[in-house]
Amino acid sequence: MSKFLIVGLGNIGSDYEGTRHNIGFDILNVLAQEEKVQFSSDRHADVAHLKLKGKPIVLIKPTTYMNLSGKAVNYWLQAEKIDPKNILVLVDEMALPLGKIRITPKGSDGGHNGLKSIQESIGNAEYPRLRFGIGKEFSKGQQVDYVLGKWTDEEKKILSERIKIACDAIRSFAFIGIERTMNTFNVK
Numbered sequence: 001m002s003k004f005l006i007v008g009l010g011n012i013g014s015d016y017e018g019t020r021h022n023i024g025f026d027i028l029n030v031l032a033q034e035e036k037v038q039f040s041s042d043r044h045a046d047v048a049h050l051k052l053k054g055k056p057i058v059l060i061k062p063t064t065y066m067n068l069s070g071k072a073v074n075y076w077l078q079a080e081k082i083d084p085k086n087i088l089v090l091v092d093e094m095a096l097p098l099g100k101i102r103i104t105p106k107g108s109d110g111g112h113n114g115l116k117s118i119q120e121s122i123g124n125a126e127y128p129r130l131r132f133g134i135g136k137e138f139s140k141g142q143q144v145d146y147v148l149g150k151w152t153d154e155e156k157k158i159l160s161e162r163i164k165i166a167c168d169a170i171r172s173f174a175f176i177g178i179e180r181t182m183n184t185f186n187v188k
Helices: 022-035 067-078 112-120 143-147 153-176 177-184
Strands: 004-008 040-042 043-051 055-062 087-093 101-104 129-133
Touching: 004 067, 004 153, 022 043, 022 055, 022 087, 022 112, 022 129, 022 143, 022 153, 043 067, 043 153, 055 067, 055 153, 067 087, 067 112, 087 112, 087 153, 101 153, 101 177, 112 177, 129 153
Parallel strands: 004 055, 004 087, 087 129
Antiparallel strands: 040 043, 043 055, 101 129
């Protein structure tokens, strides 16, 4: 039976909680809550295990900081004996409007340090990802402050529903695969 590794990208520590860059952590926190599982600290990540309709799924939130996320991903791929095509990496995406979801079977790192680290660690970019739009409402030269900034009250109103949709996309990925999940969720 196929086992899945769902990777939420973010940075550890209270300074990063509630920031746009930590949307991967936020999505996994909601999924874990919905599925009634708890994260515990383990090697290179906070980890939770669950079964969805009998399918084993490992959720990880790397504790290596964003630019070393690949270390955690590579470790958990090996430790759990998971095929790289059964990874789904949840990542923030400035090129998408707030809350828009784009699922792809592979792709470039797009300048994202977390994706760059994963690609270097596993040796390729042939792994699925769920890009969650954070928008790009910032002035020239303010990109870092924006990405590491906290969500506004207006953004938070949109986030809750969109995070639940991202959780549904994760379940779909495990149940029906990447292609059908893309067809369903990339249009929402």
